[in-house]
Amino acid sequence: MPAASPTLAAALIVRDEARCIVRCLESVRPWVDRMVVVDTGSRDETPLLARNCGAQVHHMPWPDDFSAARNHALTLADADWALVIDADEWIDAGGEALRRWCAGPPRLGAVCIHSSYDPPEGTPAGGALPEGRSWIPRLLPRGVRYAGRVHEQPDSPLSLARTGLHLGHDGYREAQAAGKRGRNEPLLRRDLQDHPGDPYLLFQLGKDAEVRGAHDAALESYGPALARAPMDAGWRHALVVRTLHCLGQCGQLETALDLAERELPAWQESPDFFFVLGNLLLDRALADPAQAVGHWLPLAGTAWERCLAIGERPDLEGSVTGRGSHLARHNLEVLRSQLARFAA
Structure with a gap:
């Protein structure tokens, strides 16, 4: 008998994402075997909307640790491969290539995340939004878990390779970011207590300050990060x-x-x-x-x-x-x- 095809699940952690959860899940559903959503305390209709999209919805108290929440979602996903995606993201291109990727050997799959930002003040209306691109490991083989309270990274010796998957992301737009401002800084500082001088954590701490417009504070982290990167x-x-x-x-x-x-x-x-x-x-x-x-x-x-x-x-x-x-x-x-x- 031919070997069974590897299973692929989408794994999400969410809270109060009614604005965008349907967009995310509808973009993912054609390409995965199942969608697993871990809700960490929504007060809106996020869980109901996710169920209506066909997702398995689970609940857990927010552990003040993104890795702990993501790892719980990965355990519940119980698939040969997991696509880790946030509710304010969506598959923009490349979904059809996911199955070919999962037929290959175990490795960490980097996806290209296209993050849109509000245009600078004075920009004429109707133009394209500024967009930044980052390659982040989000397609993980079974058994890989995350480390780090925030800006978590897969803790694995597996090699990293870029996939053909592209995700859109609008969570940095002011209307969306305002409600999450200040969330990451205390978690980053706790991680830095455990890993003093870590340049990647310093970079993320600086970026967190920069997106809040605190450029002086950002430089306090960017300087030592640059010296150690x-x-x-x-x-x-x-x-x-x-x-x-x-x-x-x-x-x-x-x-x-x-x-x-x-x-x-x-x-x-x-x-x-x-x-x-x-x-x-x-x-x-x-x-x-x-x-x-x-x-x-x-x-x-x-x-x-x-x-x-x-x-x-x-x-x-x-x-x-x-x-x-x-x-x-x-x-x-x-x-x-x-x-x-x-x-x-």
Whole structure:
């Protein structure tokens, strides 16, 4: 008899996700054998909506530990493979490839998560939302479990490979993020007590502060994270770009430009690096009007031209859609129109 096909389950932990749980489960249902939802204390209709979508719904008190909750969901899933997905995510592309992936050997499957953000203030209505991309291990073979109270990671020696699965994510939009603000910081600080100086935890703590607009606080974590981050860590790209951005937001332009000069050899093919560098050079021009037209603004233009020459790099951790295309092109058009006015 032919061997049975590997089983695949979706595993979710949820609380008060009535806004989006149906979207998530409807996107997942065609590709998995079952959907397991662990509710940690919803006060809305999340459990009912999940059941109506065909999910098995279980309940547990919130353990103040994301790994503990995820591991409970994985145990209940009891499948050869588990797709770990959040309620504010959905399968955007690649679902048809899941079965082929699961027919292969055990390894950790990284999926590409496309996170949308609110546009910067003053952006014309109707345009595309800014989008960041991250590759995160979410397709796990049986027996793999998580570690870490927050920003949990699979605790496994298995190799990591990228799948063809793409997830949309809107949980960073202001309307959604407001209710969860401040949730992660105490958990990250507890993890740092257990693992002092861990660069990945410091990076996540800084990112948590940055998304709240606390750029000074973010730098307090990004600085030591950058000093300790392995050069080959995939998330180091996002750390460098975010650090440069926060330095610019805090007016530390010289420090930012010094860091950019040191990091330049490593990021010759990163549109995100050159996009943020262009922004820093523009800020430097505003701070030094006497040399703006003759020095700083042309340098900013060169940085944005480099973005377009590189193009989009969705493979880079934390890359933002548009920095290798329309966002850089827009900045260049504005810059050139302003330089033409000075020359007139």
